[in-house]
Each structure stands twice: as structure tokens, then as C-alpha cells.
Amino acid sequence: MRVATGRQAYRLSAYLRLMRPHQWTKNAVVLAGVVFSGQANEPAQLLRACLAAIAFCLVSSAVYVFNDWHDRDEDRLHPTKCSRPIAAREVDSASALLLGGALLVVSIVVALLISPTLAGMILVYAILMSAYTLWLRSVAVIDVLTIASGFVLRAIGGTVAVTAPISMWLFVCTLLLALMLGLGKRRHELRILHGETSHHRPSLAGYARIDLDRVMLGVGLLTLGAYALYSVAVPTYGRSLPMIATLPFVVLAIVRYLYLVFQRNLGGSPEVLLIRDRPLLLSIAVWSVTVALVLAS
Known part of the structure; x- marks a missing residue:
């Protein structure tokens, strides 16, 4: 009985x-729309934003399952990815695909509770990330x-969920920040693979020629x-504390x-770095509190 229970738990x-x-921490960006539109104090809107975040968590997990299934043979040769459940044969391919499909369906259903537009964005996200797994990641x-x-897409999805105007600043800042994190991952991979790029990720050969x-x-x-620029340009609407007060913590x-x-050389997993590095976590936490104070002032 205990052996069976142990196997089920494993x-x-x-x-x-x-x-x-x-990886779900990445979906915190979905909440940016409700926060920066000043609707975080409205329970109904906050609930819609949280449901949108849940939908993106589920669809991102579905994409990760598909990615791990697709890469199972290559992952077995990778120094760290070999421990992933499918590569390590802890989960069989059929069960993995069933799980991924279920996660995708549930994510769309959750999104439909908010709006068909958000459900469409969830589907677009799934297609885009699947294309990334199949081909796009091979091109530097x-x-x-x-x-x-x-x-x-996550940031805009969160904005759509609360029917707020899509901010140009949210678009630009999210894009640039994500680019920086993505380049950090590629830099990390180049160094841990010691030049054996073609066996693991073809696009790394292109990055090897870039500074x-x-x-x-x-x-x-x-x-x-x-x-x-955003912190200076954003209207104050009579607030006693300007948004530029949050800038030092972004710099830090x-x-x-x-x-x-x-x-x-710790850029391989930004989501883990965020949790484990106390100065980084503290900077983001203080920034979050300062943003809340600015919006409430």
C-alpha cells in the first residue's frame, strides 16, 4: 500500500x-495591465486579471510539455536537460501529450470566461511558441x-482582460526587458556548452559570432x-508622488x-535567479511597493 502510494506521489x-x-513567475507581467491602469483596487477587474494570468500559466505549461516531448532525444544528451521528466523516462510520450492537450483546452476555457479576444490571444501564444519549438528557435x-x-502577448493579454487601453510604454518596456533576458539565456548556454552548439541549439552558432x-x-x-521616459511622460493626475520615484529601483x-x-554567468534561468538572489528580489520587491504607493498617492 505504502509502495503504491509512493509510486503515485513520484x-x-x-x-x-x-x-x-x-516558470509561472514569468506570467506576472499579465498583471501589469490592471496595475498600471489603476484598476488593481477594483475586485472585479483584479479577478479578471488573475484569471488571465492563470490562463497564461496553463498554456505556457502546455507549451513546455510539447517542447519537452519534441526535444526528448536531444535533451538526453544535454548536461542539465537530461533530467527533464520525459528525457529521463519518468513520463511516457503519450501521457505527456495528453497532459499538454488538456492544459491547452483548460487555458482556453478559462480565457473564454473573460473574453473571446483573450482566448484568441491564448491560442496565438500557443501557436507562436509551438512554432518556436519546431523552427523559430533555430534562427539566431x-x-x-x-x-x-x-x-x-502576455502583457497585452492582461490589458485586454481588464479592457484597458494598450500602452505603448508597456509594449516597449516589456519587449526590451524580455530581449535582455533572452540574450542572457543564450550567453549562458554558449558558455556551458563550450562551443558544442550545433548538437544542442543551432541558433547558438549564430550568437557565437556576436559580441x-x-x-x-x-x-x-x-x-x-x-x-x-515612461516614468517622466506618465500623467501624474495630481499625485503627490511621481512615477519617476520608482526609477532607482529599476536601475538597481x-x-x-x-x-x-x-x-x-547566472543568466540561464532568470525565473530562478529572481527567487534565489536576494538583492535582485529586494530591488523588485521595493519597486513593486513604490509603484503601489505612487498609484495610490
């Missing part, structure tokens, strides 16, 4: 790891642009510049991230 754990719940630059587009450090630094500066967070990437 199997459930494998399915959960296959869904990559630690196009791969990180696709990842960045996924973040932009990624300079490109990342440039994108980081553009991100800071875009946020600085981005500088800290670039330091971790350049000096410690």
Missing part, C-alpha cells in the same frame, strides 16, 4: 515538474525575438531609457541582473 511529482510551475535573433513576443555582452548591455540601457534591478550574468 509520478505526480514528475507530471508537476513537466509543467514547470517555477529570431529566437529571442519570438520569446520576447511571448512576453508582449553578446555588448548587445546585452545595449538592450539593458535601452530598457532603462524606455522606463525612464537591471544593474544587478547584468552583474550576475557577466560576472557569475
Whole structure:
């Protein structure tokens, strides 16, 4: 009895790891729309935004399942990806595809509770990320642009969920930040694979000919510049505390991230880095509190 229970728990754990719940932190960007539109204090709108975030969590897990199924043979040769549930044969292919399909259907159903437009965006996200797995990730630059587009879809989806105007600043800042994170991942992969790029990710051969450090630094500066312009341009509407008060914490967070990437080569998993690096986590937490104070002032 206990042996059977232990096996069931292990199997459930494998399915959960296959869904990559630690990646769900990326979907926090879905909540940007309700926060920066000033509707976070409205329970109905906050609920809609949270449901949108849940829908994106589910569809992103569906995409991860498809990705791991598609890459199972290559992952078995990778130094770290070999431990993924399908590659490690902890979950069979048929069960994985069934799980992925179920997650996709549920995500669309949740999105339909909010609006057909959001459901359409969920479907577009799934198609785009599936295309990334099948082809787009093999092309240098196009791969990180696709990842960045996924973040932009999340941000716009959150805005659509609360029927707020789509902000140009939200679009630009999300795109640039996602590009910086994507380039950090590619830089990390180049270094851990020690030049054996063609066996694991074909696009890395293209990045090997690019000075990624300079490109990342440039994108980081553009991100800071875009946020600085937003913080100055956003209307104050009589607020006692201006949005520019949040800028120092954005500077701290981005500088800290670039330091971790350049000096410690820790850009491979930004979502894990966010949780484990206390200075980075503190910078983002203080920024979040400051944004809340600005919007409430």
C-alpha cells in the first residue's frame, strides 16, 4: 500500500515538474495591465486579471510539455536537460501529450470566461511558441525575438482582460526587458556548452559570432531609457508622488541582473535567479511597493 502510494506521489511529482510551475513567475507581467491602469483596487477587474494570468500559466505549461516531448532525444544528451521528466523516462510520450492537450483546452476555457479576444490571444501564444519549438528557435535573433513576443502577448493579454487601453510604454518596456533576458539565456548556454552548439541549439552558432555582452548591455540601457521616459511622460493626475520615484529601483534591478550574468554567468534561468538572489528580489520587491504607493498617492 505504502509502495503504491509512493509510486503515485513520484509520478505526480514528475507530471508537476513537466509543467514547470517555477516558470509561472514569468506570467506576472499579465498583471501589469490592471496595475498600471489603476484598476488593481477594483475586485472585479483584479479577478479578471488573475484569471488571465492563470490562463497564461496553463498554456505556457502546455507549451513546455510539447517542447519537452519534441526535444526528448536531444535533451538526453544535454548536461542539465537530461533530467527533464520525459528525457529521463519518468513520463511516457503519450501521457505527456495528453497532459499538454488538456492544459491547452483548460487555458482556453478559462480565457473564454473573460473574453473571446483573450482566448484568441491564448491560442496565438500557443501557436507562436509551438512554432518556436519546431523552427523559430533555430534562427539566431529570431529566437529571442519570438520569446520576447511571448512576453508582449502576455502583457497585452492582461490589458485586454481588464479592457484597458494598450500602452505603448508597456509594449516597449516589456519587449526590451524580455530581449535582455533572452540574450542572457543564450550567453549562458554558449558558455556551458563550450562551443558544442550545433548538437544542442543551432541558433547558438549564430550568437557565437556576436559580441553578446555588448548587445546585452545595449538592450539593458535601452530598457532603462524606455522606463525612464515612461516614468517622466506618465500623467501624474495630481499625485503627490511621481512615477519617476520608482526609477532607482529599476536601475538597481537591471544593474544587478547584468552583474550576475557577466560576472557569475547566472543568466540561464532568470525565473530562478529572481527567487534565489536576494538583492535582485529586494530591488523588485521595493519597486513593486513604490509603484503601489505612487498609484495610490
